[in-house]
Amino acid sequence: MEKQGKRSNRLVLVPGSFRGHLNPMLQLGTILYSQGFSIIRPLLREYTSFNFASQCQCKAPFQECLARLTEKQNSDEEKISCIIYDELVYFSEAVATEMKLPSIILRIGGITAFMSRDAIVPQAEGNNFLQVSNSTSNYRSWIKRGSARILSPQVKGSTFFEIRVITQVVKELRNTRKSSAIIYNTIDFLEQSSLARTLQQFHLPLFSIGPLHKFAPALSSILFDEDISCMRWLDEQTNDNTIIYVSLGSITQIYENELAEMACGLANSNQPFLWVVRPGSVRGSEWIESLPEGFEEAVGQRGCIVKWAPQKQVLAHAKVGGFWSHCGWNSTMESISEGVPIICRPNSGDQRVNGRYISNVRRVGLEMENELNRREVERAVRRLMVDKEGLEIG
Ligand code: UDP
Numbered sequence: 001m002e003k004q005g006k007r008s009n010r011l012v013l014v015p016g017s018f019r020g021h022l023n024p025m026l027q028l029g030t031i032l033y034s035q036g037f038s039i040i041r042p043l044l045r046e047y048t049s050f051n052f053a054s055q056c057q058c059k060a061p062f063q064e065c066l067a068r069l070t071e072k073q074n075s076d077e078e079k080i081s082c083i084i085y086d087e088l089v090y091f092s093e094a095v096a097t098e099m100k101l102p103s104i105i106l107r108i109g110g111i112t113a114f115m116s117r118d119a120i121v122p123q124a125e126g127n128n129f130l131q132v133s134n135s136t137s138n139y140r141s142w143i144k145r146g147s148a149r150i151l152s153p154q155v156k157g158s159t160f161f162e163i164r165v166i167t168q169v170v171k172e173l174r175n176t177r178k179s180s181a182i183i184y185n186t187i188d189f190l191e192q193s194s195l196a197r198t199l200q201q202f203h204l205p206l207f208s209i210g211p212l213h214k215f216a217p218a219l220s221s222i223l224f225d226e227d228i229s230c231m232r233w234l235d236e237q238t239n240d241n242t243i244i245y246v247s248l249g250s251i252t253q254i255y256e257n258e259l260a261e262m263a264c265g266l267a268n269s270n271q272p273f274l275w276v277v278r279p280g281s282v283r284g285s286e287w288i289e290s291l292p293e294g295f296e297e298a299v300g301q302r303g304c305i306v307k308w309a310p311q312k313q314v315l316a317h318a319k320v321g322g323f324w325s326h327c328g329w330n331s332t333m334e335s336i337s338e339g340v341p342i343i344c345r346p347n348s349g350d351q352r353v354n355g356r357y358i359s360n361v362r363r364v365g366l367e368m369e370n371e372l373n374r375r376e377v378e379r380a381v382r383r384l385m386v387d388k389e390g391l392e393i394g
C-alpha cells in the first residue's frame with residue numbers, strides 16, 4: 001500500500017546502465033517510494049554511454065548534480081539522506097564520501113557469484129597480472145591455470161584492453177567498503193550458506209531483500225517492446241508444462257552458426273518451444289534471417305519466435321515447463337520463483353557461477369557445458385522436458 005502525504009527523506013538512486021541492472025534498481029525505487037521516500041535518479045549525459053572506462057567522466061557531473069540539489073535544499077524534507085548505487089557505478093561511493101553523505105550498495109547478482117568474484121582478485125594479484133601483464137597470452141595462461149572461470153568468457157571476442165579494464169574493475173569493486181550497508185537482490189533460502197559466510201566476512205549490515213521482481217511491477221517493457229502475442233500462443237497450447245522457453249537475456253550475443261545449431265536441436269527435440277531472439281543478438285544478422293532452411297516448418301508446427309517476451313508472465317504460464325537460459329541473475333530468480341527448471345547455458349561473467357550453482361548445488365537445472373551443437377541441444381531439451389532428469393523443482 002502506497003504511503004500518501006508529504007514525502008520526506010530524499011534518496012538518490014544510481015542504477016547501472018545494463019538492462020539487467022536497471023530493472024532491479026527501478027523496482028527498489030518503486031518499493032521505497034511506496035513507503036514514503038522521495039526518489040531522485042540523476043540523469044547524466046555522460047551516463048547514457050556509460051561503460052567501465054567512462055567512470056571518471058561520470059564522477060564530476062554526478063558531483064555537480066548533487067551539489068545543485070543540495071544547494072536547493074530549503075527544508076529538512078528536501079535533504080538528501082542517502083545515495084543508493086549499483087555496485088558497478090562505483091564512482092558514487094567516492095562522491096558520497098566527499099559530500100559526507102551515507103551510501104548503500106545495491107548488488108544485483110547472487111551472493112555466491114560475488115564470493116567467487118572476490119576470490120579472483122588475489123589470484124590476479126598473485127600472478128602480477130594487474131600490474132605488469134601486457135599481453136593477451138599472459139592473461140589466457142592465467143585463466144587456464146586458475147579457477148577464474150568467471151572471467152574466462154571475456155577472453156573470447158574481447159580486446160586485451162577490454163580484458164584488462166574488466167579485471168581492474170573487479171579489483172576496484174572489491175574495494176568498495178566505505179558504504180553503510182549492502183543490499184542484495186537475492187532470496188535468503190536460495191543462498192543461505194553463502195549469505196552466512198558473507199555475513200562473517202563483512203563488518204557492515206547486509207540485507208537480502210529479493211526477489212525484487214515479486215514486490216514491484218515489471219519494467220522491462222520500457223526497454224523493449226514486449227510481444228504479447230506469445231501469451232495467446234501459450235494459451236492455445238494443449239498440455240501444461242510442455243513448452244521450453246528459450247531466452248538469452250538482454251546482452252548476450254551468439255554467432256550465426258550457434259543460432260542454426262540451436263534451431264536444429266530444438267526442431268529435432270520435437271518439443272514445443274517459445275524462443276526469444278533479440279534483434280541484433282546474432283552477430284552479423286539483423287534478426288533471424290540466417291535460420292536454416294526448413295526450420296519454418298518446425299516453427300509452424302510447434303514453435304513461436306518473438307523479439308522480446310513478457311518473461312515474468314511467460315515463466316508463470318502453466319504451459320511452460322522449462323527455461324533455456326543464459327543464467328543472468330534476474331532470469332535465474334524469475335525462473336526459480338515460478339518453479340521452472342533451467343537448462344543452463346551461461347555466456348559470461350557471473351552467469352557461469354549461477355549456472356553451476358543452479359545445477360550442482362540447488363539442483364534445479366542442468367548444465368549444457370559442451371560445444372553448442374544440435375545433438376547437445378536436442379539431448380539437453382529432452383533430458384529436461386521429457387526425462388525430467390533428477391531435478392528437485394516443480
Ligand atoms: N527479459 C524480458 N523479456 C525477454 C528477455 C528478458 O522481459 O524476452 C527480462 C528478464 O525478465 C530479466 C531481464 O530481462 O528481468 C534480463 O536480466 P538478466 O539478469 O537475466 O540477464 P541480462 O540481460 O542482464 O544478461
